[in-house]
Structure formats: structure tokens, C-alpha cells
Amino acid sequence: MASSFLPLQNAIHCFSSLIRDHPHGANIDFEYLAEILRILGRDGLNTDPEPVLSQNEALRSLPVLCCEAVGGHSSQAERVNSAWLLFYKAAHLLDLVEDSEAEDRELLPAQPAQILNAATGLIFAANMLLNLEEGDMGKAIREDFSFTGWQMCAGQHADLTQAAPGLQQCWQIAEAKSGEFFALACRAGARLGGAAPPQIEAFDGYGRHLGILIQIADDVSGLWSATGERCDLIRKGKWTLPVAYAMTACPDEKQRELQQALQQAAKDTEAERQARRLIIESGAVLYLRIEAEKHSQQCLAALDRIDLPSAIRERLSGMVTEIASLGQS
């Protein structure tokens, strides 16, 4: 059962063994290896008793959970789970640099170029892990990872190039970046566990809606600054879902007011507060809470299409409920 599976520790172990056991592993620059392990270990080696962690562990174990859900053994999906997590970390690092947020983070390399190089190394390491998957199954999994990665990059391109995307475009970007990535985890796990195509499709739907829910949660929490992070409102030129909603819903005069506040928010705390107030008063959080409710219902409907062991169903639905529970507690 996945309760004994430690996803990040497993990814670190897989990654280290891969390099150590390679015929030319001894020639690898130890400093680079240590840097990658330090970046991975920063998230994975501490423990924290807070309840949210159990959901984080479940989120990081999606391929293994979905494999077990269809009757497979966790060992069938552990390596792919690790590859998925290495991609996850690589995407995170790339996103930090692309959004100019890397300087806010402690314990990361000082130079964006070094972060990009670490992310590139993680992508190659993930591919090396996927190459160990054998036969037609391995080929199908590799193709799925590659194409999904391509779709996510296309979504990121849209995110980077459209300074003021419409609400519909924001939803498309959310699906391309986040929905696809979590759908991949669920599809891959189910496939490795021997799921039939209709089951794989149901897991795809679960992961896709879960990913969109996560994007909603990220964009809503991004309205405020968290410790060590700047809020999205002061990242000039970046429209997230709440901003796109407000700019769609509000009358012209309010839109101009919001636009002006957003332009000044990077330098003026009062303008940042004003922008946040206008967005919330427009009903943005309420709108996104309704959308979260919709996607959580779709997640649960996807699970209803699969005959699942109750413990696993509880973990999969628990993640949905927790992420979708914005402001309810």
C-alpha cells in the first residue's frame, strides 16, 4: 500500500543509483550531482507533522496510487513516479526562472543560469529513468511523457507571451500546463497497473480536473504574499485567473481602475492592496470557488467510473476535497 511509499526519498534514491551505477558514473562532476541532490533534498528530507502533508505525499505519489488503484503493485510504478517527480521539480525550477521569481527563494543556486542547468539535468535524469521501462509499455509511457511535456511547454509559451490573456485563454493555459501534467501522472500509473482503456480514460479525467483545481488554488493564493514569495499582483504584466475574471466581469471604469492599480502595484503597496480589493470585490474568489466546485465534482465523477479499493478512493477523493475547500473552513 502506498502509505509506506516515500515519493521524494524514492526519487532521490533512484536518481543517485542511476548515476552511481552507470558505467561512466564516476566521471560525473560531483559538485553538479551534489547541487541536484541538494535541490531535491530541500523538499524531500524533512518531515512535518501537519495534516496537509499527508495530501502532499499523496499528490507526489499519484502514479503509484493510480497503479495500486487498479490492482497493480506499487513497485510497478515507483520508477515512473520518480521520473514524474524529477520532471515536476524541473518544471518548478524553470517556472521560477521564467517568472523571475528565483531570486525570492533561499537555498537555490544564485544564478538563473545555474537553475536552468539543474532543471535540464533533472529532465535528462527523468528520461534516463524512463528508459529503464521495458517493452511496449515502456515505449507507450515514454511517448506519453514526451508529448505531455511538449503540450506543457506550449501552454507555458502562451502564458509567457500573452501579457493580458482573456479568461478563456487563462483556462486553456491552466489545462495545458497543470491539467495535462497531473493527468499524465494518473494515466501512467493506471497503465502500469494494467488498467483497461476505459479505466485509463477515467484516471486521465481525474488527473486533469485535479490539475486545474491545483491551478485555481495557486492563482487564488497568489493574490496574497506568502513567506518568501511575492504575490502575483506585483509581478507586472502577469494576468492570472482572478485578474482575467475581474477584467471580464467589471464595467469599463472599474477595469481601468484595476489596470492602473496593477501597473503601480510593483512599486506601491497601497496600489497592490487596491488591486486586491477590486479583484475580490468583483467576485473573483467566489467565481473561482464555483469553478473549483465544478472541477472537484468532475474529479469525483471520474472516480465513480472506476471500481476502487475504499482506502485508495478515500486518498484520491481526500486530495480533491482539500484542494477545493477554499475558504470553507
Next chain:
Amino acid sequence: MTMVQLVYRFVSDREFANRFQQNPQAALAEAGLSLNELELQAATTVLQQRSYCTHLSSPEKITPLEMAWPRPFCPYKMPSTVSPR
């Protein structure tokens, strides 16, 4: 865009909000808005929780939701082992 129209009307027209909370279908018909079953269910579930109305009048009070919907679930952001403080 119907959901956008519904939510904006809900937050900017207290009378409409009250009518929606009492009878969602009738309020939608009156506003000329049409939602599918999934949207109607989600809108009803959320908009009938009156606590949102009080948050909306004082945006800064909504900050506790940052804890309810914590940063560790960020996409592309590896879930942190440390919750936002």
C-alpha cells in the same frame, strides 16, 4: 461567460443575491441566465454559503483562506514540507 455574469450580478446586487439564495432557478430565469446542471449545482452550493458575502465587503478579512487553500498545492511548485506561515 454565464457564470461570470451570474457571479458579478450576485456581488453587485444584494437583492438579486437574496433572491438567488432563496430560489436559484427563478433568479436565473429572471436575469435571463442559463446554466447547465453541473454549473447550477456548483453555483448553488457555493453561493448559498452566506459567509462569502461578509468576506466580500472586507477583502482583507479573506486572508485566512490562504491557510485554508495553502500554497504547497501550487502547480509547478514542488509541494513544500513547510506550510506557509
